[in-house]
Amino acid sequence: MKFEGSYQFPKSSSEVYSYISDLRRVSECIPDLKSLEIKSEDEALATVRAGIGFIRGDFNLRFNVTQRSPHTNLGYAVHGSGLGSGVDISITVQLEDLSTGGSTLSWVADTKVVGRVASMAQGMISSQAEKIIKQFFECLSQRLR
Amino acid sequence: MTEVPVIHGMGSAVKRKEDVRFIQGRDTYVDDISLPGMVYLDFVRSPYAHARIRSISTERAKGAPGVVAVITGKDLQPLGLDWIPTLSGDKMMVLPTEKVVFQMQEVVGVVAESRYAAADAVKLVEVDYEPLPVVTDPKKALEEGSPIVREDKRTNHVFHWEAGDREATDRLFEQADVVVGQDMYYQRIHVSYMEPCGCVAYYDSVKGTPTIWMTTQAPHVVRTVASLITKIPENKIRIISPDIGGGFGGKVYVYPGSIVAAVASIVTGRPVKWVNDRSDDHPSTAFARDFHMRAELAAKRDGTLLAFRVKAVSDHGAFFGDANPSKFPFGLFSICTGSYDLKAAFVEVDGAYTNKPQGGIAYRCSFRVTEAVYAIERLVDIMAHRLGIDPAELRLKNFIPPEKFPYRSVMGWVYDSGNYAGALRKAMEKIGYEELRREQEEKRKRGELMGIGISSFTEIVGAGPSHTFDILGIKMFGSAEIRIHPTGKVIARFGTRSQGQGHETTYAQIIAEELGIPIEDITVEEGDTDTAPYGLGTYASRSTPTAGAAAAVASRKIREKAKKIAAHLLEAREEDVVWERGRFYVKGAPAKYKTIQEVAFAAYTNHPPGMEAGLEAVHYYDPPNMTFPFGSYICVVDIDRGTGEAKVRRFVAVDDCGNIINPLIVDGQIHGGLTMGFGTAFMEEIGYDQDGNIYGANFMDYTIPTAVETPKWETDKTVTPSPHHPLGAKGVGESATVGSPAAFVNAVVDALWPLGVTHIDMPLYPWKIRRLLEEKGYALDK
């Protein structure tokens, strides 16, 4: 499943970059966060409360920054497990300055869900995954306004 | 003369003896067993269909409240129990040490004081997986470069099997006027017994005896295999199969749960219970069918059928575990010439490993007969439509005629007896075939879609003769041990295991018939390896043909001895003693008699000098041949052009299973089988996406028929006894599951044929039909 979107900010791409390359700040936007542990500047561990259909419970996420190209590109990898399921999301973010000032952030998230969640709540997964990922970027964009 | 008591022998529709406990909740299924100090086993299961295990961390789980043991594949390795042999000579993983090969595979066993505590602790086990590429399509699995499921095999190719005469078949195809061919997929389905699999294992460390109560259809086989693997002497292992809530083939297998429970009992010194949740059972126990075939049929223009060939790929999941007789890696698929007198046939099948649980269950089916019947019955129907000959007429023209029995098929099977036209004609008459065709004609003119489908199947059951049939080398005989006690009461034990088929009643009826003892006085026991005679269990409709025959022969042995005792009591010569149900009398003087009960008493109190005391017999019955039940089913459907729903208006089933022991039970077996066939045809499928996620993991997503959708079945019979079975019986447990799917599909395709539809793969979901109607410009909007 691939999802994508883009946002425009009044801030410049380098300002945006410095914000979203900081795992601690980015992590604050993970929806339904229960706990967070920053392991290094490239790795964070998080526990979230997740639910889909009637399957509900804790989900453990490992958040890694996989690519840093200052001012232009960022890559994250999210690996999650819990609820008898596994999730892998690879996210790439591209930043571009606008001629009118401000910048654009475009993101693409490639998501793979396996396990109980995928098999039991198949019909709901893509909308749910999209919702969560969008929430995450919505939150980021709020903070960058 | 005194009244002859009612004994409820052969043919009596007596109500079942076993029901007394079931209707009062006094049954004992595995989950009803509770032993002092018992703990519960639950599993961590893999979310991935294919992944390497980087690490397993069990520390948090071990420290959780109530947890008494955590067992991983590494713990099983030193015991040689991380892999165990399957029934097909392959092996299967119990718990993985290197990688997982299907989604929901058992990875770690957690044992705790309660089932809730075990389920809690399961969540605390951390497994780090490295996902690997997945293959779920067996055809892709056989391609070069596909991910390899089994590293120990280095290929996904399980076997290549062929039967018949390729050249003769190809030649007939070249000469034929008409050839029809069809690609068909017989989807993967789950047997869906209502009672999920489970066991209670208890290892008595003082006596060194493991006892396992388990949901198994074949307890003796389990015991032998367990003994061979563990080196625990066979006499010390006790496998008990208590009441079983449906098996249908799915409980022939031994699943990791039982092995881990047994090990956990040794480790903890306590009884261990494992019972699958439904959502764990569906995705991790064995499946049936999953068979991709290309079938072709050749005929002359006048409708004479000539030859049949099939090329197929079968999906076996990650382990080749089919419970097949060892000489038949693809079961009895070569019965695929069915009820027709063909000149040649050829089939070839390649088996593939995929990232799914093991497949190949003979789901209420005698080893792939279901797929065979589906193939030939679909193709005969397609041929009839292509030639413009009525499907009934084409069948009647090509049936093996009654005078040709015993009939040797081109595949080498010797059919014992049959009257195929008799069954089809009876079904046609009962349903009003001619009238229905006229109605169809008129409806077509009005644009209404109505279809009539026939299936005239031939089964092959009762495995089987020892010269050809064995499982892991053990011959497929049937066994019975009958003891008559001094007061004329009987305890009879069998090596089979009823899962609802009513053995406690039918076996008693056979003994009643042979010995004239009322069924109330006969107790039938099965399923305990400590007491029952060795036997291969119940599946593939083999109980009546094998153990039922053993009961008859053992009874006859007893009668022989009883006759000698009667002669002694009557002071007559043995030749002058005549048997009449329940008593012996002196020829010419029927008033001078001894009842079987009097004889039984004498066997312990006043037996002839020189004779052994007692009245009992054991018999291991080796059937001289298989039996070949058959039947004709006719289905009428109406298709809603709006929703695409195909509604079964009527379904007539005429079955011939030879002589009938209990008509009530036979009827019940047929109703049940038809409902399963109906589910297969219209709603059941286990699917996988390309990542190996299973669809159909529980009763929310895997729909089986409820009372609302299920048609009201109309059944009838013809009786063509088996000439070689001691009772003339053939076995019936599976005829309807085997025979009916083709009738449903034939009916739906018959309705849609004028639109140019030649085939639809099952399940015939309304959306599939609706989509076809749209394509053909025939859909109505509501």
Place this chain on the structure above:
Amino acid sequence: MTALIYPADAKVRLELTVNGERRVGEAEPRMLLVHFIREVLGLTGTHVGCDTSNCGACTVVLNGRAVKSCTVFAVQANGGSLLTVEGLARKGRLHPIQEGFWEKHGLQCGYCTPGMMMAAYDLLQKSPNPTEEEIRRGISGNLCRCTGYVKIVEAIEYAAQKLRSDPSWRSGGD
């Protein structure tokens, strides 16, 4: 109904009438009624066939209505009146529903049977003279993999007839 709030790990003492008898037992708040019936009360005639509330093998009659006991917490039954398959027969006499299932061969493996009979019990109380259609709808929450339902329908018809002609079964019971 008042809200039930219990600490998660506390054991709750329950008192209820089961098949006409007063019974007490302890349960964790999260314990399902079916597990309470089977494991605490020791009445194993009620079965478990699924974990998604689809199969009906666990059907019992609670306060006069059929419920799937896997879908109810034990604590919700506190103070209530419960009828299970073990309580159907009276004074050694089979209930007409049990008789019907036996006479008409309404069961094979027997696993769905107790739930099926309790669903029938509820149905026949509401509708003493049901049509075939009503019977089929009445048991549509109960799955049977063995019988194909035809004989279950006949069994319930038999019971309906019997119950109408024998009013002694009508009153009380649970």
